[in-house]
Amino acid sequence: MDSLASVEVLRPVAQHLSLTGQMPLVTTGDATLHLLAEDQVHRIRRGQATGLSQAEPDVRWLAATPAAYAAGVMGMLAREPVEVNVMTGFFGAEYLLMGEVGVPRVGVQLGGASEPTVLPFVLATSRAALLGEELYAAGAYLAHKPWHLGSLWAQDMLRWLIALSVVVAVIVNTLL
Amino acid sequence: MASHLVSVPVAMGVGLLVLASYFIVDARLDAVVNQLISIAAVVAAFALFLGLANLVRFHLKRVRTHPAERLYSSTLLAALAATVTLGLIGGGPNAQWMQIVFNSVLFPLQAALYSLLAFFIVTATYRAFRVRNAESALFVIFALVVWLGQTPAGALLWEELPAIKDWIFDVPVLAGTRGILIGVSLGTLATGIRVLLGVDRPYVEETGRDTHGHLS
Numbered sequence: 001m002d003s004l005a006s007v008e009v010l011r012p013v014a015q016h017l018s019l020t021g022q023m024p025l026v027t028t029g030d031a032t033l034h035l036l037a038e039d040q041v042h043r044i045r046r047g048q049a050t051g052l053s054q055a056e057p058d059v060r061w062l063a064a065t066p067a068a069y070a071a072g073v074m075g076m077l078a079r080e081p082v083e084v085n086v087m088t089g090f091f092g093a094e095y096l097l098m099g100e101v102g103v104p105r106v107g108v109q110l111g112g113a114s115e116p117t118v119l120p121f122v123l124a125t126s127r128a129a130l131l132g133e134e135l136y137a138a139g140a141y142l143a144h145k146p147w148h149l150g151s152l153w154a155q156d157m158l159r160w161l162i163a164l165s166v167v168v169a170v171i172v173n174t175l176l
Numbered sequence: 177m178a179s180h181l182v183s184v185p186v187a188m189g190v191g192l193l194v195l196a197s198y199f200i201v202d203a204r205l206d207a208v209v210n211q212l213i214s215i216a217a218v219v220a221a222f223a224l225f226l227g228l229a230n231l232v233r234f235h236l237k238r239v240r241t242h243p244a245e246r247l248y249s250s251t252l253l254a255a256l257a258a259t260v261t262l263g264l265i266g267g268g269p270n271a272q273w274m275q276i277v278f279n280s281v282l283f284p285l286q287a288a289l290y291s292l293l294a295f296f297i298v299t300a301t302y303r304a305f306r307v308r309n310a311e312s313a314l315f316v317i318f319a320l321v322v323w324l325g326q327t328p329a330g331a332l333l334w335e336e337l338p339a340i341k342d343w344i345f346d347v348p349v350l351a352g353t354r355g356i357l358i359g360v361s362l363g364t365l366a367t368g369i370r371v372l373l374g375v376d377r378p379y380v381e382e383t384g385r386d387t388h389g390h391l392s
Contacts, residue, residue: 001364004371031227032220038230060234061227067286075248093293100296103303114360116353124300132356136363139376147375151366158362 001136002090002114003033007040008139008148009088009112009130014041014057018048023057027076029069033089034061070094074101087126088112088135099125112138184374191372232256318344 014024023041028034041057048054062072077085078101085106087098095111095118102109103125111122112130122129130138133155140148190212197209235249242249259277266273307313324330325341370376 001367004376005363005367008376028227031223034227034230035223059230061230064224064227065286067289071289079245093290096293096296096300097289100300114356114363116356119356121300124304133359133363136360136367147370151370155359155362155366159359162358 002088003030003036005114005136005138006088006112007033007036009086009135009142010037011040011044012142013086014044015048018044018054021054023055025076025080025082026057026059027062027069027073028059029062029064029066031061031064034059066092066094070097073098077101077105083107085109086111088130088138091115091118091121093118093121096121096125180377184377187377188372188374195372318348 010024010026014026017024023045026037026041028037038057038059041059045054045057060072063069073087074097076082077098082102082105085102085108087095087102087109088111091113092115095113099109099111099121109126110128110130111126112135113119113122114132114135116132119129119131122131134141137148137152137155139145140152193205194209194212197205232253235253238245238249239253259274262273262277263269263271268274301319304312305316305319307316321337322341322344324333325337325344330337330341367376
């Protein structure tokens, strides 16, 4: 699900970038996600009719294991000029390895993860971060799709309902 | 695009069937779902082949066009070819030679990479410990209390420190983590429903949609 939510981040980013005639360099550590990401950026490139010469999309599958993927990203951040680095998806401790290499070298670094143990790493290495459920709201933030805004509203209402239920349960439990 | 007339009902149908198998106890439904999951595993294996092809194509191109990167890409391609050959000749991933590759090369390399985390945590902590506002000041105070509470010296400084550290873990940290997990669960639920209902369709062309993206 984190990966699907991250595709919702990739799409508007690639769309905005394509307006300048450029395409993002996308890396994945999951082979099925690689196909999805490649399809997304190629589709956006086809859909743009700006009259500018469009750059070729560069989507790379780096490795199947988290450590090898992190090593690949660290090498890219260290050797290639990167203006903006967006890292979203399902990460473990390897997030910090990639993020720390990016901090001194990348102009703007943005991150997003839903795993609570990774969130401190995201906060420590990013200028702006999508924390926890915010990752799933990225589609609403970036693309303003009605269905995404609607589901975001439903999530907010459900969260209030759960919080209210907890408070009521505590009061009832205390009084009885 | 007529492709979505096939792909959307197939994706929705398969998703709903797999979901239904969690709630309905039926042997025939389980058999169908197991078959669908097997098909998904085969598709994922093919995706791995395509990923591998992407990797090989990229590094072959880099060997030809980037002299400075030639050594790295050649090493990667040679290691890939050697591992695949060993796996094919040796008898699969459980063969002795493959176990040697995993135990003597891959795992030590991964351990070496993850050992860098200790140093990276220090640099990240150094940056995070700069007090810029009330929020970061609170962060530093909590971090120092937890840090001192974890060490024997902390208890010597003030015997209540370990108890305060435990309270921080058991109350504010646990409450925050649970709040995040509830939010993530709701987000997962919403994303799953959107995909199952065919509203989010990353697998088909969305003509005329998504033309007004905003980066904020």
